[in-house]
Amino acid sequence: MRFTAVHVPRTFRMSLPSPRENLMQAGAKPRGLYILAGAQALSSVLLAIASASGFESSLGDSQTESLGMVVAITGLVLVAALLLTAQWARLATMVWICALMALQLALYARDDSPHYLVMALCLVQVIYLNQADVKRALTPQPPGGLDP
Amino acid sequence: MTSPSGSIWRPVNAGDPAANLELLRRYEPVLAFTEGEMFFPMNVEEYVHRSALYQRLDDGRTELLAKSGELTPRSLAEVGASRFGDRLFLRFVERPVNGATLRNWSAHRPKLKERRHLSGVGLVDRLGDAIARIPTPGGAHAAEGTVASAQLQYADVLSHAPRFVYYGRVIEERAYTVLSYHFFYAMSDWRSSFFGAGDHQGDWQQVSVFLANVADGYLEPAWIACESAGRVDVRAWEDPSVSRIENHPGVFVAAGSHAGYLAPGEFITHAELEALRPLSGLRDRMSRFWNSGVDRRPARALAVPFVDHASGDGVRIGPGRSCGWEPEVIDASQTWVEDYRGVWGPDERGAFAARRSHGGPMYDADGNVRRSWSDPVGWAGLDRQAVPAMVDVELSRRIDVLEHDAAVAMEGAGTLRSVLPQLQLEIEALEVASGAGSLLAKRKHQLDRVEAEIEEYEARRTEDLVSADACRNLRRSRDVNDSTKTRPGSAAKVVDGMSQRRTADVSAGAIAAAVVLAAVALLVLGAPWYTAVVLLIVGAFVVDNVLRGTFESFVSNAAIVLAVATGVILIYEVFWPLTIFALAALGVLLLISDVRELRAR
Numbered sequence: 039m040r041f042t043a044v045h046v047p048r049t050f051r052m053s054l055p056s057p058r059e060n061l062m063q064a065g066a067k068p069r070g071l072y073i074l075a076g077a078q079a080l081s082s083v084l085l086a087i088a089s090a091s092g093f094e095s096s097l098g099d100s101q102t103e104s105l106g107m108v109v110a111i112t113g114l115v116l117v118a119a120l121l122l123t124a125q126w127a128r129l130a131t132m133v134w135i136c137a138l139m140a141l142q143l144a145l146y147a148r149d150d151s152p153h154y155l156v157m158a159l160c161l162v163q164v165i166y167l168n169q170a171d172v173k174r175a176l177t178p179q180p181p182g183g184l185d186p
Numbered sequence: 187m188t189s190p191s192g193s194i195w196r197p198v199n200a201g202d203p204a205a206n207l208e209l210l211r212r213y214e215p216v217l218a219f220t221e222g223e224m225f226f227p228m229n230v231e232e233y234v235h236r237s238a239l240y241q242r243l244d245d246g247r248t249e250l251l252a253k254s255g256e257l258t259p260r261s262l263a264e265v266g267a268s269r270f271g272d273r274l275f276l277r278f279v280e281r282p283v284n285g286a287t288l289r290n291w292s293a294h295r296p297k298l299k300e301r302r303h304l305s306g307v308g309l310v311d312r313l314g315d316a317i318a319r320i321p322t323p324g325g326a327h328a329a330e331g332t333v334a335s336a337q338l339q340y341a342d343v344l345s346h347a348p349r350f351v352y353y354g355r356v357i358e359e360r361a362y363t364v365l366s367y368h369f370f371y372a373m374s375d376w377r378s379s380f381f382g383a384g385d386h387q388g389d390w391q392q393v394s395v396f397l398a399n400v401a402d403g404y405l406e407p408a409w410i411a412c413e414s415a416g417r418v419d420v421r422a423w424e425d426p427s428v429s430r431i432e433n434h435p436g437v438f439v440a441a442g443s444h445a446g447y448l449a450p451g452e453f454i455t456h457a458e459l460e461a462l463r464p465l466s467g468l469r470d471r472m473s474r475f476w477n478s479g480v481d482r483r484p485a486r487a488l489a490v491p492f493v494d495h496a497s498g499d500g501v502r503i504g505p506g507r508s509c510g511w512e513p514e515v516i517d518a519s520q521t522w523v524e525d526y527r528g529v530w531g532p533d534e535r536g537a538f539a540a541r542r543s544h545g546g547p548m549y550d551a552d553g554n555v556r557r558s559w560s561d562p563v564g565w566a567g568l569d570r571q572a573v574p575a576m577v578d579v580e581l582s583r584r585i586d587v588l589e590h591d592a593a594v595a596m597e598g599a600g601t602l603r604s605v606l607p608q609l610q611l612e613i614e615a616l617e618v619a620s621g622a623g624s625l626l627a628k629r630k631h632q633l634d635r636v637e638a639e640i641e642e643y644e645a646r647r648t649e650d651l652v653s654a655d656a657c658r659n660l661r662r663s664r665d666v667n668d669s670t671k672t673r674p675g676s677a678a679k680v681v682d683g684m685s686q687r688r689t690a691d692v693s694a695g696a697i698a699a700a701v702v703l704a705a706v707a708l709l710v711l712g713a714p715w716y717t718a719v720v721l722l723i724v725g726a727f728v729v730d731n732v733l734r735g736t737f738e739s740f741v742s743n744a745a746i747v748l749a750v751a752t753g754v755i756l757i758y759e760v761f762w763p764l765t766i767f768a769l770a771a772l773g774v775l776l777l778i779s780d781v782r783e784l785r786a787r
Contacts, residue, residue, distance in 0.1 A: 132741045139748040154760050157752045164749040
């Protein structure tokens with residue numbers, strides 16, 4: 039007994055792709071990625087300025103300033119990697135943010151002066167790094183296209 | 187009598203001890219022990235004879251009921267029957283050997299060839315393991331002395347009567363004839379000798395072979411099950427991963443714990459901390475709540491992992507080996523099986539549940555009948571599994587049922603569909619008729635209901651047809667593929683195998699050493715000591731997660747935790763600027779929206 043017409047119950051009705059998904063399928067980068075890259079660039083610049091002008095905190099010796107500059111430059115490299123949607127960019131950015139947040143929290147714990155704007159930018163970056171479309175853009179896709 | 191397919195004719199006189207013995211001997215397993223093992227399956231008679239019998243009183247004290255040398259299995263059964271409900275236990279080792287004897291024994295005892303590290307589990311688990319191993323004053327010495335005493339006694343038993351015994355039982359349950367092989371060991375020295383969770387005197391283990399009662403009175407081996415650390419490892423008889431010599435399955439016995447595994451290797455088992463057992467209920471409830479929403483494995487926060495070494499590179503006992511079995515069929519003459527509900531060693535409450543001694547083949551440590559005894563098919567999780575030889579038949583039956591249900595659904599939908607035009611015409615007639623408002627509404631409602639029912643019938647028919655197609659596909663793929671690969675789905679509770687990551691172990695050592703060196707260098711350079719400590723801890727977690735392939739998830743979780751902390755600080759420190767900023771941002775957004783609206787006009 040074979041049936042040619044197959045009834046699709048209401049519960050199985052498929053939803054249309056969202057405009058954001060349409061954009062993704064068209065190869066466009068999600069807006070979250072630009073916000074993420076912007077926040078990353080701003081954090082890096084702020085860190086570079088702080089390094090160049092000498093840290094206000096007790097960390098302000100020449101070695102720490104050099105280290106701060108290296109971290110800032112790394113951050114700017116990551117901005118490029120994010121915009122180019124390099125596969126390693128998400129993990130590397132996450133590690134970078136972790137290090138920066140840990141540093142700021144350590145400064146706060148020592149009653150030094152953490153950079154609150156950098157902290158807020160880190161927070162924004164964590165939120166955007168965990169957004170589905172940003173994740174998808176920075177994750178290697180299996181051959182045959184994007185996941186449905 | 188053997189059929190061409192390997193199945194055997196069911197003995198006519200089933201239930202007769204001789205027939206049961208014939209069945210048991212036909213499928214008796216070959217036990218492959220690990221090098222370093224000191225205790226092998228023995229006769230309970232010798233053990234009971236050398237043991238003293240005690241009763242644990244309600245106030246915690248113990249009372250001697252029979253001295254060592256006074257007991258026989260029969261008298262043990264008599265005491266057990268007359269003291270129903272009392273907490274009885276046997277003590278094989280009265281006191282540990284003295285220091286000199288222990289030193290001499292330790293120098294000559296067999297040892298485990300190679301100990302694997304816990305590289306397959308997380309750092310937190312390993313920290314738990316390390317904490318659980320902190321020795322108590324005199325504890326390690328006493329435990330090893332007890333093992334030495336038990337081993338010396340067991341060696342004496344072997345020198346007088348070198349017998350390796352199993353206690354076999356044949357039971358018919360549902361579609362199976364179950365052959366249960368019970369093995370008794372004088373001592374489980376898992377903790378003292380093999381870095382495990384606990385030691386205890388008197389250790390019972392079990393291997394079961396399930397013979398399917400197939401058509402025409404033939405029996406065919408279908409499944410094999412082993413009990414390992416409270417779980418049941420069940421595999422199809424024809425599973426290629428089960429090693430067999432003719433009809434004799436190979437079982438790999440873990441060193442010290444004597445847990446049975448159907449493949450050689452090192453296995454991670456988790457032992458729950460006894461003191462934290464009351465919290466388990468709370469943990470389970472939380473897990474159930476969490477798992478109802480998302481697909482995550484339940485947490486195992488209260489358990490400590492241990493490695494069960496079952497490499498099978500030691501003594502082998504069974505058919506075709508230099509050491510064979512001396513079977514004892516469990517029947518009515520062995521009254522100790524049913525009448526003695528006590529445990530077979532002192533029930534010392536230790537840090538882990540695994541330290542408790544075992545009840546006999548029939549009872550657990552609390553004197554309750556084991557499920558493996560009363561319902562072996564259910565114990566092995568085979569209730570929902572089709573007998574491998576009957577899978578095609580069962581699939582065909584299911585396809586028939588589904589197709590029948592689909593046809594019934596189609597018929598139901600057809601009948602209702604034939605009513606629809608009539609109802610519709612009736613409604614149209616009522617619409618033009620005067621004074622039929624309430625009846626019209628009723629009929630319209632009826633029409634909606636009939637349509638909904640038709641949709642329900644169609645949905646059911648579709649589901650049945652999809653299922654029937656899936657069953658047909660499975661049947662077809664079984665024809666193409668090797669049908670012997672059938673394994674129980676949820677019934678197979680295979681203990682997690684630990685990957686043998688020698689290279690990873692070496693890398694872990696090297697990287698950990700680098701992290702330690704970096705920390706030392708930081709200290710020398712004058713960094714505060716806590717910087718080095720933090721670096722060490724973070725480094726250890728990073729190395730651990732990199733090696734276990736969970737680095738990305740570790741970083742992601744760490745970022746979230748740090749972000750939460752950062753968020754709390756920001757709210758605490760810059761609440762008003764943040765609020766003003768948020769309000770200003772909201773205002774700008776509203777303004778943009780208004781401007782867009784104006785432009786659109």
